[in-house]
Amino acid sequence: MSFIYNLGIHLTHFTLKCIALFNEKIKKGVIGRQNTFEVLKSNLSENDKTLWFHCASLGEYEQGLPVFKELRKYYKSHKIVLSFFSPSGYEIRKNSPISDIVVYLPLDTQKNAKQFLDIVNPELTIFVKYDIWPNFLNELKHRKLQAILISAAFRKNQSYFKFYGRELKNALFAFDYIFTQNEITKALLSSIGYNNVSISGDTRFDRVFSQLDLDNNLSFIESFKDDKLCVVAGSTWPEDEKLLVNYINSKAKKDIKFIIAPHNIKTTQIKNLQESLKVSTVLYSQKDDVSINEAQVFIIDTIGILTKIYSYADIAYVGGAMGSTGLHNTLEPAVFGIPVIIGGNYKKFPEAKAMIRNGGMFSISNQKELDTMLTQLVDNDSLRLDSGNKNKVFIGENKGAVIQIIDYLRI
Secondary structure (H helix, E strand, O other): OOOHHHHHHHHHHHHHHHHHHHHHHHHHHHHHHHHOOOOOHHHOOOOOEEEEEEOOOHHHHHHHHHHHHHHHHOOOOEEEEEEEEOOOHHHHHOOOOOOOEEEEEOOHHHHEEEEEHHOOOOOOOEEOOOOOOHHHHHHHHOOOOOEEEEEEOOOOOHHHHHHOHHHHHHHHHOOOEEEEEEHHHHHHHHHHHOOEEEEEEOHHHHHHHHHHHOOOOHHHHOOOOOOOOEEEEEEOOHHHHHHHHHHHHOOOOOOOOOEEEEOOOOEEEEEEEHHHOOOOEEHHOOOOOOOHHHHHEEEOOOOHHHHHHHHOOOOOOOOOOOOOOOOOHHHHHHOOOEEEOOOOOOOOOHHHHHHHOOOEEEOOOOHHHHHOOOOOOOHHHHHHHHHHHHHHHHHHHOOOOOHHHHHHOOO
């Protein structure tokens, strides 16, 4: 392993400890990593059979979840270790029902990799998408432990395919097999000589499609909606909320209901959002104390219920693409057969580009375009229903990745 790479990891460790003094999120990760080995040792014995699932953050967890659930059925006697790199994944899913032990992944040093695998010794390891850690993967390969990568999605400008990315590129060869989301990723892997690969598609389609079989009822949302047309804006950022607030304050009909679920639910931001609205509003945290059906805007100042809320939407707006933070999950509302509006920064999201081409999703870049698009979807029932149905069909046509992966792994 490159001296420069390992030096960089140690420098990263030092930097994170410094930043943690001023950043609560980074602090959680630093403290959590310090406790990883103690947690593993106290929950695993030498006789335990294990599986190891690794996800960078919450998005990758949701992506891998349908595969994890299936494997839980096949490996009933195994203990499942689930690791996260990011606090945003660990803190939300530290009590995940599909795993026995949830930990932070230690930083990718040779020492940490050996100690981690000495304790866990997984019969099977699954990494999701592209969170590649060379020391861990090379140690897996050295020990001849099976590892696969699922829902892989690479771009040609990433380090794996550059002359300076030798360590990352070599780490890919530690995987026994790679399941890709698309042909582009398969071709990129072929260009570096990796050929144990097939295109399975994105497991997120399976994940969101399964939501249709769950109980999505939320009685308080039903009371708020009151049989009126409802626009749900999910995972919004201030740049999204500015446009939405302007529309609600000046353009929206009084009988249209709006639900806004901000990505950041800090008290100050929620307060600013509520105060910027000139119509009647209610917060999730206040729902038991007021008549929520009398409000026009429902602000969700909690987490974990957005997917179910989408089932009540007639139109969805998904945040993240009006700025540079990254578009949030557009498949979650699309599966319920509703049209979706997003900002203009979606070029790295193939599912968004596909739904736009299909006519089920609409991209806007400014206030005028949002006003026009929302008004058209509200007033034109045929457009709203037809574009929503196109999204539902698109989801159904693209599910099936889980079956391919499980077939490969089937005992």
